[in-house]
Amino acid sequence: MPTMIPNRHLFGPGPSNPYPEATAALGYPLLGHLDPDFITRLDNTCEGLRRVWGTTNSRTLPLSGTGSLGMETAFVNTLSKGDVAVIAVNGLFGQRMCEVASRCGAEVVRVDHDFGQPIDVERVAAAHPNPTVIAAVHAETSTGVLSDIKALGSVKGDALLIADAVTSIGGSELRADDWGIDVGYAGTQKCLGVAPGLAPFTISDAAFSRRVETPQSWYMDLGLLGGYVGGNSGGGRTYHHTAPVAMVASLEAALDRITAEGIENAWARHEAAGRKLQTGLQDMGLDLFAAEGHRLPQLTTVKVPDGVDSAAARAFLLTNFDIEIGGGVGEYADTVWRIGLMGPNANDASVALLLGAIEEAIKNA
Ligand SMILES: *Cc1c(COP(=O)(O)O)cnc(C)c1O
Numbered sequence: 501m502p503t504m505i506p507n508r509h510l511f512g513p514g515p516s517n518p519y520p521e522a523t524a525a526l527g528y529p530l531l532g533h534l535d536p537d538f539i540t541r542l543d544n545t546c547e548g549l550r551r552v553w554g555t556t557n558s559r560t561l562p563l564s565g566t567g568s569l570g571m572e573t574a575f576v577n578t579l580s581k582g583d584v585a586v587i588a589v590n591g592l593f594g595q596r597m598c599e600v601a602s603r604c605g606a607e608v609v610r611v612d613h614d615f616g617q618p619i620d621v622e623r624v625a626a627a628h629p630n631p632t633v634i635a636a637v638h639a640e641t642s643t644g645v646l647s648d649i650k651a652l653g654s655v656k657g658d659a660l661l662i663a664d665a666v667t668s669i670g671g672s673e674l675r676a677d678d679w680g681i682d683v684g685y686a687g688t689q690k691c692l693g694v695a696p697g698l699a700p701f702t703i704s705d706a707a708f709s710r711r712v713e714t715p716q717s718w719y720m721d722l723g724l725l726g727g728y729v730g731g732n733s734g735g736g737r738t739y740h741h742t743a744p745v746a747m748v749a750s751l752e753a754a755l756d757r758i759t760a761e762g763i764e765n766a767w768a769r770h771e772a773a774g775r776k777l778q779t780g781l782q783d784m785g786l787d788l789f790a791a792e793g794h795r796l797p798q799l800t801t802v803k804v805p806d807g808v809d810s811a812a813a814r815a816f817l818l819t820n821f822d823i824e825i826g827g828g829v830g831e832y833a834d835t836v837w838r839i840g841l842m843g844p845n846a847n848d849a850s851v852a853l854l855l856g857a858i859e860e861a862i863k864n865a
Pocket of ligand 1: 514566567568569593637639640641642664665666667687696
């Protein structure tokens with residue numbers, strides 16, 4: 501029996517549709533993870549990642565797992581039992597950071613914000629006199645809010661700044677070095693336009709020298725990983741775990757495409773598409789959820805209109821238009837939609853398709 505393979509427009513909070521180059525690269529002949537041609541591919545990928553991170557950090561690499569693995573790696577390598585972690589929470593992913601940091605045995609000082617609002621940098625900075633780590637989410641995908649990581653970097657003092665850039669990378673201005681990000685993690689399936697499976701990661705030399713010597717996780721031990729990804733002192737590569745070679749090829753292809761477009765042009769494209777969608781939704785009479793002036797262009801949160809069944813409308817979009825959008829998170833599960841325009845989807849054609857389809861769904865669902 502032939503299987504129907506649906507071809508969806510992935511306009512939710514991720515995964516987004518990958519770039520065609522990234523999809524094609526998944527079919528390249530497989531290489532061994534120590535093959536010299538693969539090592540060249542990996543080096544090129546790390547170089548491309550430095551460009552999208554805005555960093556010269558030598559330790560910039562794709563970790564073998566999704567964005568959440570990047571989060572765990574950031575915390576297990578920086579926090580020991582009893583260390584203080586100040587964590588800004590303005591959505592689901594900030595909450596998850598608290599959970600991960602507390603499992604490292606850290607004393608978590610949680611700075612809560614209303615969902616839909618950006619983080620209050622002064623309040624976060626004042627939360628503890630001498631934390632080991634300050635952490636925040638740059639682009640809160642659960643609420644559609646962009647926070648000012650640059651401002652946080654300017655007040656972090658001696659703390660290491662950990663930034664979640666899973667949804668911002670490739671879609672919003674991101675300058676890890678200029679902004680003082682010591683440790684950053686991201687994901688491939690949002691604005692980088694690659695399937696889920698890798699976690700682009702970067703750590704400064706200064707942060708690496710302050711890392712936990714023997715972290716609780718062997719797999720996520722950055723000291724061990726460096727011997728493979730960066731080469732050890734002799735330049736040789738040693739086996740740590742089998743790199744997901746097909747995923748690395750796919751990421752490399754997307755990064756090559758983003759480099760050809762220019763990272764600043766990619767940011768501008770996401771900005772233009774997102775603003776156009778937001779204006780269009782407001783013109784239809786809908787209200788946006790995230791605070792004005794802090795809205796992500798790549799992920800729009802919009803209130804479900806009164807009288808419309810959120811789940812029925814989303815099912816209508818999927819059945820009639822092959823369009824996936826996301827519901828809200830937590831208490832907003834049924835009252836907010838999350839609409840992503842990420843990677844190759846950040847364009848006018850997607851905006852037009854979405855606006856027309858959403859109008860139909862509201863009428864007919
Ligand atoms: C998607 C996301 C994550 C988690 O990434 P996974 O790839 O789902 O593990 C973390 N933080 C933010 C801000 C995200 O949007």
